[in-house]
Amino acid sequence: MLRHLYIKNFTLIDQLDIDFHTGFSVITGETGAGKSIILGAIGLLLGNRADSKQIKRGEKKCTIEAHFDLSHYNFESFFISHDIDFDPEDTIIRRELTAAGKSRAFINDTPVSLQDMRTLGEQLIDIHSQHQNLLLQKDDFQLNVVDIIAQDGKVRNDYKISYQLYKTAEQRLEDLKSQLARSQENEEFMRFQFGELDGANLVEGKQEMLEQESETLSHSEEIKSAFYETGRLLSSDDVGIIYQLGQSIDYLSNVSNVYPKAQEIVQRISSAHIELKDIAADISNEVENIDFDPSRLDDINQQLDQLNTLEQKFHVSTEKELIEIRDSLASQLKSIDNSDEELESLEQDVKEKQIACEQQAKKLTALRQKAAKAIEKEMAERLVPLGIPNVRFEVSLSAKPLSADGADKVQFLFSANTSTALEPVAQVASGGEIARVMLSLKAMISGAVQLPTIIFDEIDTGVSGKIAQKMALIMQEMGNHNRQVISITHLPQIAALGSSHYKVEKKETSEGTNSNMRELTGEERVTEIAQMLSGADVSDAALQNARELLNLSVKK
Known part of the structure; x- marks a missing residue:
């Protein structure tokens, strides 16, 4: 999990030096305070593209560094294969940018390529932003969800090998046909x-x-x-x-x-x-x-x-x-x-490898069909408490020609009402419903994938009240078992359920605008949640409501 984050001279941040904790944490702050800036800095540690304009004005260099505790995860093979020292209790990832446009990446003080940083970073942190809801429109995302739940890695790898052999044989046949066509002309x-x-x-x-x-x-x-x-x-x-x-x-x-x-x-x-x-x-x-x-x-x-x-x-x-x-x-x-004999031999080879590939595809399909039923059941169980009592969620698997990822086309079908026909979820679900679907999918996936840290950037868009509270409870659940969930939110119902609470603030100084983040104490949390409930003018009633929300989170 993410234990510590250090940011220096990044856009509006002079210096940020802060610890994080296991379990479920929340980050709050006014719009424009700098929450997206912090996410952007973390994104650089995941291998995102850097721009010298991200360096704070007047500075020559910016640094982003994160410390991770990987003692509960199996990452040693990555470090061995890349010849990097491995300290599971304190793995350090650092990215440096210079005003001259140079970018350098380090893992445990060892210089690495951006691709290597991206490979490790993607296994450490998953940032779910609002634009990720668009993934529900993509077949490969939906198929990937099914594969994760199916835990079909070995069968999928066997299929990929078989598919590659089939396509190689097919290419040899096509090359021979092309060569013979050219040769026969001349x-x-x-x-x-x-x-x-x-x-x-x-x-x-x-x-x-x-x-x-x-x-x-x-x-x-x-x-x-x-x-x-x-x-x-x-x-x-x-x-x-x-x-x-x-x-x-x-x-x-x-x-x-x-x-x-x-x-x-x-x-x-x-x-x-x-x-x-x-x-x-x-x-x-x-x-x-x-x-x-x-x-x-x-x-x-x-x-x-x-x-x-x-x-x-x-x-x-x-x-x-x-x-x-x-x-x-x-x-x-x-x-x-000898073309007739050679063609016949290659055609036979293609046919045999196609049959072998189809057999592997059937094994993969069987696992996916089983996983699809499990997904349908779990998604219904998760979405009903989130305020969609009549939800129907179906994983549609249909056949498609053999391709690199198998012979299955996957579509998530959704209906929030008994009278509405099942349709692709991205086409019929509202913004709030999509947010709840994505949170449920992430919660389900997190149980199958040992991802150390998940960051939700305003996953609560389009929901409020009790539904927001129930979404927070799901994120609490996800934060158990050596996982870390961080939610950036504007909703007090979610903020109150975090075991740790951070606030992002923007201040005007004589040297310009500065954005920072700090962990709130108990009374500071009460004030912050009260402000989220009532606005800038914090009333006694708002403070009392804030305490009640926090007490509720403790009881839960």
């Missing part, structure tokens, strides 16, 4: 292109090899002449290098007996002599092998011309890319050739 041209590429006998590296061979054949005479002259210099009689090395070996061998160092040089020259004789033999063979073949050169150039033409035609620069295009065309043509 089939003749694709076969022509594939024939060109396939006929070129493409092999990776072949183009480079042909280019090298073409270069060799184009310079064959020059190459042969170079090898011939090299061979002549090595092997010619009397003047060749090999002959002269042999002579050198003979000269030095003749003196090796009288000059031993000559023998070492002889050995070294002999090694070079043997190596050069091998080289000369290789050169001689190359001279015999190198020959100019005009027909081979023409054939190579034709192949290279074909490859260059294909690369220009297909707008690529390498043979590897041509191979990729060829293989892609082959795959597409294979798909066309």
Whole structure:
């Protein structure tokens, strides 16, 4: 629950530093005193959009910080998954805004994204404002209420997985149909292109090899002449290098007996002599092998011309890319050739997954139907004491095509009179009736969802007297069992039933308008409720009525 709220330099608030309590609390104050400002500040802790204009004029920064006691709730997994220190008895959420437009969010002094703050904040506080009554017009809200009461989380998750598999299979089938339609339109041209590429006998590296061979054949005479002259210099009689090395070996061998160092040089020259004789033999063979073949050169150039033409035609620069295009065309043509089998296989897969999804949807529908009956019963029990004795409340479940949230369309139908037909609640209920319906729904939901704090912003619009008192009793009930309910109200019947009472006031100072909130003492509560009963001029009768209302709340 919310234990402490600190606000500094936010719109009309200089500084607000206040504690909150468990159970049912009320906030009162004149219209325009700043109650909406406080709600706006709390909304920033829930991840709402920030605006630098919300900073108090003349200040550079504003801060909103809330302390929560989460010791009775299961929030540890959130903190573990986000690598945030967890102190269940004092969890701190802070939002900072600067005049430069920067916004920073923190959970337990750890910087977090706004999305992470929103994810946690939505699990900590539910703010019910008057505009939330419009949710009764929305199918997803009504379905969500049914799901909460049905406690169908596991079945709903199983359905979502099954639905996703079904839609993925369906998308694969549609993609194949689209691909085949496009391919069949271009089939003749694709076969022509594939024939060109396939006929070129493409092999990776072949183009480079042909280019090298073409270069060799184009310079064959020059190459042969170079090898011939090299061979002549090595092997010619009397003047060749090999002959002269042999002579050198003979000269030095003749003196090796009288000059031993000559023998070492002889050995070294002999090694070079043997190596050069091998080289000369290789050169001689190359001279015999190198020959100019005009027909081979023409054939190579034709192949290279074909490859260059294909690369220009297909707008690529390498043979590897041509191979990729060829293989892609082959795959597409294979798909066309095997399209009937592939289509049949995918259609069967879609059918099987649709059946599996429909079976999961039926399980979900069964739980929702059971929950719908429970909702109808509980809503009637809650609305009759709230001044709608002839109420009829029905949860209509009708079939709809498989969708992300199941196969059920939910509508809340309502009638306040026996003679009036059941109609969608948002269309036929008055403002006061809608307020009572929403309060009853929230009370019912709060029993199924462990939400630490619920704030009602003038949920009592359109009601008064005993009905308001009974609404307050419902909020009291909601505040039990480690929950916290805070009601912003203009009605003394509701204000008197709060276990804690806060007042929002606006004062004019020399530095401008300032809004603040404080917790009222016992006598201050009497005066405040008396003012709510009689206006600015508090009479003795009003004070007596206020005490009676407060005494009544104590007895209850």
